[in-house]
Amino acid sequence: MSGGEIVSGLALPGVRPRPRATLGERLRALTAEQVAIGATAVAVAGLPLLVPAGPANIAPADLLIGVAIVAATVWGWRTRQVWRFPYLVAIAVFVLGGALGAVAGPVPGTGAVALVQDIVLLLACWSVANVCSTPERLQIVLAAWAYSAFAWASVLVVGIVVGSPTLKGETARDGARTTLTLHDPNYAASYFFVGLMIVWAAGRPRGLRARLAATAALVVALVSTGSNSGVVSLIVGAAVAFLVFLYRQRGPASALAALVCLVAVGYVAGSNVSITGIQNWAQDSKYAFLRDGIGRGDSSITERSTILHESLPLYRSGGFFGQGPASTKARLAAEQAPYVKEAHDDYVATLLERGAIGVLGLILLVGSVLQRAWSGSARRLHARVAAVVPHPSALAGAVAGTLAGAAFNELLHTRHVWALFAVVAAVGLSRE
Numbered sequence: 010m011s012g013g014e015i016v017s018g019l020a021l022p023g024v025r026p027r028p029r030a031t032l033g034e035r036l037r038a039l040t041a042e043q044v045a046i047g048a049t050a051v052a053v054a055g056l057p058l059l060v061p062a063g064p065a066n067i068a069p070a071d072l073l074i075g076v077a078i079v080a081a082t083v084w085g086w087r088t089r090q091v092w093r094f095p096y097l098v099a100i101a102v103f104v105l106g107g108a109l110g111a112v113a114g115p116v117p118g119t120g121a122v123a124l125v126q127d128i129v130l131l132l133a134c135w136s137v138a139n140v141c142s143t144p145e146r147l148q149i150v151l152a153a154w155a156y157s158a159f160a161w162a163s164v165l166v167v168g169i170v171v172g173s174p175t176l177k178g179e180t181a182r183d184g185a186r187t188t189l190t191l192h193d194p195n196y197a198a199s200y201f202f203v204g205l206m207i208v209w210a211a212g213r214p215r216g217l218r219a220r221l222a223a224t225a226a227l228v229v230a231l232v233s234t235g236s237n238s239g240v241v242s243l244i245v246g247a248a249v250a251f252l253v254f255l256y257r258q259r260g261p262a263s264a265l266a267a268l269v270c271l272v273a274v275g276y277v278a279g280s281n282v283s284i285t286g287i288q289n290w291a292q293d294s295k296y297a298f299l300r301d302g303i304g305r306g307d308s309s310i311t312e313r314s315t316i317l318h319e320s321l322p323l324y325r326s327g328g329f330f331g332q333g334p335a336s337t338k339a340r341l342a343a344e345q346a347p348y349v350k351e352a353h354d355d356y357v358a359t360l361l362e363r364g365a366i367g368v369l370g371l372i373l374l375v376g377s378v379l380q381r382a383w384s385g386s387a388r389r390l391h392a393r394v395a396a397v398v399p400h401p402s403a404l405a406g407a408v409a410g411t412l413a414g415a416a417f418n419e420l421l422h423t424r425h426v427w428a429l430f431a432v433v434a435a436v437g438l439s440r441e
Contacts, residue, residue, distance in 0.1 A: 048073075048077040065122050065126070077140075095138055095430075096378070100128075101370070106330070107367055126422065139438070147394075147432075151398070154428070155223070158227060159223040162229070164189065177189070178190060187234050195234070197234045198242070201231040241410075241414060242411060246410025249405055250406025257401075353418055355416070355421045385437055404433055
């Protein structure tokens with residue numbers, strides 16, 4: 010036994026134990042890579058922190074995202090990392106369309122802010138994608154996202170059980186619909202949906218029972234938002250994830266047969282189930298979030314139909330280049346339209362506000378995301394990546410459900426959606 014050995018945690022006589030490192034020493038010992046991974050994981054975990062919101066909707070989550078971008082940039086510069094820039098061409102065209110529209114539009118200042126937000130979201134996407142470009146780093150970030158989504162949903166479920174308006178994030182504007190800290194029920198529903206898909210894609214929590222508990226919490230949280238678009242995203246996402254899973258496991262014939270069965274079941278259900286009856290049941294429910302959510306289905310459809318009817322003529326008056334981001338509401342107010350709202354539809358909003366060039370950028374973006382999701386979900390992954398993402402079909406479901414929900418709400422400018430796009434890109438980068 011050497012003179013410096015310690016037995017049962019006690020130093021031998023005459024031997025001075027090594028002093029513990031202080032917190033400052035531990036922090037200085039961290040590498041740039043560890044700081045970048047940690048900052049990215051914290052930023053992903055803090056995605057729901059959207060209140061309180063400041064000027065230009067800057068929220069606490071943006072501070073965490075900013076720190077993560079800086080940390081990733083410093084790490085890349087110090088270690089001379091070869092960075093990849095997914096979605097660059099698509100967003101360049103998308104932003105160009107918005108800039109040309111904003112020049113001639115009624116709210117150039119607001120449009121400029123929206124364009125800056127687009128660029129920041131793209132920078133955040135690149136930061137996450139490059140930090141997650143190895144299976145080991147991807148595993149840490151996905152675990153942080155899955156466990157934090159479970160935790161946030163659990164907080165909301167506790168709020169529902171104890172009846173706390175603060176924990177539920179209820180507002181006078183949205184009635185009993187919950188928002189947690191995501192400011193808007195539809196954004197909250199989208200976050201919980203994407204979080205659910207991340208839980209299954211990453212296989213976290215590890216145990217099946219814990220993962221089922223996380224699923225239950227996230228579904229309850231989503232339903233409590235009263236978001237019909239969230240329910241659409243969930244249905245579409247689950248169906249696509251199931252079909253892609255079958256494609257991977259059994260081949261295209263099985264996936265096609267399952268698709269036919271799903272279409273047949275959907276047709277029969279649509280022909281025999283009374284949507285009006287469900288809405289009437291929800292309106293009479295003792296649960297307020299059902300009354301304010303599913304129960305308002307007719308009014309929600311009427312609102313969106315009215316917005317669409319009022320908005321489409323704006324394209325003809327706006328011209329080829331559109332009138333700039335965030336201009337729809339201002340233009341409807343100027344024309345004294347009876348229902349003044351934003352487009353509530355990413356596809357229509359792009360056409361009206363960013364014109365034909367913006368639509369081209371959106372097509373390129375959607376095509377790129379779908380291609381990456383399909384490549385990472387339907388094909389065989391490298392063994393190390395497959396261990397980190399055991400169910401990649403859930404990522405395809407997350408993308409499909411999000412794109413479906415974007416037809417009812419403007420979701421393509423939200424932070425968690427761009428984090429999803431980054432993870433989809435990272436799965437491809439991890440195979441290179």
